[in-house]
Amino acid sequence: MVDFDKDALVSTEWLADNLGAPDLRVVDASYYLPGEGLDPRREFEAQHIPGAVFFDIDDIKDPSSDLPHMVPPPHVFSSKVRKLGLGDGLRLVIYDQRGIWSAPRVWWTFRYFGHDEVAVLDGGLPKWLNEGRPVEEGEAHPEERHFTPRMNSFLLRDRGQILANLKSGGEQVLDARGRGRFEGSDPEPRQGLRSGHIPGSCNLPFVEVVEQSAQTLLDAAALKERFTAAGIDLNRPVVTTCGSGVTAAVLSLALHRLGHRDVAVYDGSWSEWGLEGDTPVETGPATVEQS
Known part of the structure; x- marks a missing residue:
């Protein structure tokens, strides 16, 4: 069943x-x-x-x-x-x-x-x-x-909430884009966006939680290893993000499979955050704290 x-x-x-x-x-x-x-x-x-x-x-x-x-x-x-x-x-x-x-x-x-x-x-x-x-x-x-x-408003975050989280650090932000886009070395597919990532965010390209030949989600043990290696504490809240809020949900699904329910999606994602404006941007690899 x-x-x-x-x-x-x-x-x-x-x-x-x-x-x-x-x-x-x-x-x-x-x-x-x-x-x-x-x-x-x-x-x-x-x-x-x-x-x-x-x-x-x-x-x-x-x-x-x-x-x-x-x-x-x-x-x-x-x-x-x-x-x-x-x-x-x-x-x-x-x-x-x-x-x-x-x-x-x-x-x-x-x-x-x-x-x-x-x-x-x-x-x-x-x-x-x-x-x-x-x-x-x-x-x-x-x-x-x-x-x-x-x-269910607990499942969604907006720009203001992500800005507030930069100060509070209450939620871990996890970016599903490829590493080149996250680090700012690859251009964005949408015009007019800056390159880089939300300060303090972690990076786990969504393709890394999918078994590529079968296009099936990895098993629980492999998923846990991927999230941990990306610097995510599975006992703390997570907000997923990506280019436009689509593949962020792949990571949300994977976390859900692990029993993690305190997970939201930043709907605007990089299509909003990367616009010219007052949102801060970092480049380079994520800083991963290993336990």
């Missing part, structure tokens, strides 16, 4: 065995970076897990923000997801077309809006296809279902 709230992951075998369950819905949450030249919706319509609907991260967002795909107000989120047939009383399985990349962001978003019966498909669509499991094509036509948002 899979406990969605506790486990937060389901296997391709489990999903194949449970696809027809009346209380189960499957969601393709694929997203690609600007400049990659890929349209996730077009890829969804070419092939997707039977019965899946497409969750567009760049559409289900805060329409008043200039930052990319910020969490929307509750009325916007509930209106969008009810049209996808994703509502109260359902178990949701989220996957993406890369494996474990953008699906955790949507897992985290549903949890932020109070829907805890949500899990990520371990290995995503690549593992599903590699195992020869069925797919279908075309648009989805779901029946609407009511969604009641119950916002």
